[in-house]
Amino acid sequence: MAVGIRAVDGMSAVAEATEKSVEASLALRRSARRVAIWVSLGLVCLAALASLLLMQGIGRQISDVVESHAMRTAARELTHALSQAEASQRGFLLTADPQFLERYQQAASGIDSRVEALLALTADDPAQSLRVAGITDDIAGKMAEMERAVELARTERANEAQSLTQTGMGARLMAEVNQTLEDFIAEEDFKLAARNEEMEQTRIGLVVALIAALVAAAILAYALLSRTQRQVSDLARSHRGLLSQNEVLEAQVAERTHEIEAARAHAERERQRVEALLQDTNHRVGNSLATVSSLLALQVMRSRSDEVRDALEAARLRVHAIASAHRRLRLGDDLESASASEFLTAVIEDIAATQTDGGRIALSSTIEPIDVSARDATTLGILVGELVTNALKHAFPGGRRGAIDVRLFRDEGGTPVLEVRDDGVGMSDPAATDGGLGSLIVRQLAGQFEGEPRYESTTAGGVAIRIALPGLTGASQAQLEA
Missing domain, CATH: 1.20.1330 (f41 fragment of flagellin, N-terminal domain)
Known part of the structure; x- marks a missing residue:
């Protein structure tokens, strides 16, 4: 018994010593x-x-x-x-x-x-x-x-x-x-x-x-x-939060982009509608003036006085020229300018189809593509119509055949120049105009472009009217910039 007790005590002592050794090692x-x-x-x-x-x-x-x-x-x-x-x-x-x-x-x-x-x-x-x-x-x-x-x-x-x-x-x-x-x-x-x-x-x-x-x-x-x-974990959480916010922002951007596209489409439709209204307005004005021209023609037929008939016929031709200018006017994409080449060529073709007495007088044109404002385009069309009408009226009396050539170009200094040339009977003194209504209208219309008409005799015996228009391009540019 004593031996067993001593054995147990020895084992306990060994366990305690081992535990103390482990604790000492950890410490x-x-x-x-x-x-x-x-x-x-x-x-x-x-x-x-x-x-x-x-x-x-x-x-x-x-x-x-x-x-x-x-x-x-x-x-x-x-x-x-x-x-x-x-x-x-x-x-x-x-x-x-x-x-x-x-x-x-x-x-x-x-x-x-x-x-x-x-x-x-x-x-x-x-x-x-x-x-x-x-x-x-x-x-x-x-x-x-x-x-x-x-x-x-x-x-x-x-x-x-x-x-x-x-x-x-x-x-x-x-x-x-x-x-x-x-x-x-x-x-x-x-x-x-x-x-x-x-x-x-x-x-x-x-x-x-x-x-x-x-x-x-x-x-x-x-x-x-x-x-x-720990910092990496915090960053991961922040990254997930940023991704969530990014998705929200992307959704807002997509929504805003859709709204902008819708507004742009609406603005484009409005522009097209305004363009159509302007074109329709010009066409209606041209048709109304054409109606006035027709009424004047009827009045010419009913009038018995030659002087009255001549005055009414001149008025009819001028109204017809203005009507043609409005009907033929086609504005550009900016709705504020027009191409002189396209516009004046159409006006001259219209005059040739209605006033050249069945092709007795050949009417030709050479027009450079000069951009002008809508207001100046109408005035320029009226000026061309007045010059051509005067040539048709005075240059070929008695059924005489001939030709009229209209040119719009830039000179060496870049100034637009309008020239109307015919091979008709000519003028005895081109420098001394008769002071009639046609000449007065031409001077006033040319003055709107800071120009002055110059009359010269041609080698073919006719008359060439040359008008420098320095205010034409400047006026259109100023309007476009405004």
Whole structure:
């Protein structure tokens, strides 16, 4: 019995020891994880601090390198300017060429400023500043000698100038200046090499610090993984919300697009209706005027007085021309303009079909496609009708045969020109019109386009009426722009 009790106690002790061992192992792992996290954070902070300090050092080193490069460049530019001034001065002394003088003056004018710039750059470097200050007087002496030699050469004392340059003093000064500047540049080159070595060492230290930071960051990545997963989940939910809103917006856009298309179709139907109404209105006006023309024709037949018959016939022809102009008017897509080619050709064909006495008088036309406003188109049609009617009435008396040609074109300056030419009996003096009603109407209609009719005799014996219409295109354009 005692042996069994001791066995049970031993097993219990072993279980307790095992449990304590497991708890100690878990506690050790938790402690190790905490230590690893804190060590990683410490390494990240130290690496960041080291990187910051190293970057500041690199910044200072870069600043020093830039400053050394600037001093080196300034010294080179000063050397080049002195050499350029000396070479140009010698060229001027030898050739008296003004180009050498100009180059000398350009080089000499910048030497003082270059010396001052170099002194300013070396203000923080006592050794280099002392070098530059030591050659300032030599440079001034050399420049004074060159200026004196140039002045002697300019005053035609070349021999004295040559004697001055042959003393050797200027050459010695120039040699000393060049040597000092070369020493200056060599010193800066040495500094650049040393600073480059320091930058290389700093770069190595920075790489080491960055590697340490990366290692520490890799340890912390596990701790941040769970947070990243939560953020991804939040983003997924936001994405689903955005998709839902996008679907709503697309539906609204589709609805709005449908409304716009419906409004556009309605506007197109309204435009077509307005166009049809305008065409119908012009046609009705033309028909009404044609009715008036017919009534005047009946009145002509009933009148017994030749004078009254002639007056009524002239009025009938003018009303008929206006009616034809309205019936033949076809507006463009903008409902504000018409093509003169299409419109006037139709008006002339209408006149030819009704007033040429069965083809006794041939009526032809050449009309360029000039766009005019609706108001100007009607007026232009009436003007053409009046000119053609006058030619039919006066140019071919006694059953005479002939031809009338109507042209509308642009002259060399781009101004529209209307010309009506016949081969009839002509006029004794084309410059002196009879002052009749027809001539008065033509002048008034032409005046609406800032034009004046000109009458000329043709080689065939007839009359050519030429009217420049500068206001025709301008008026139509102004209306279209408005």
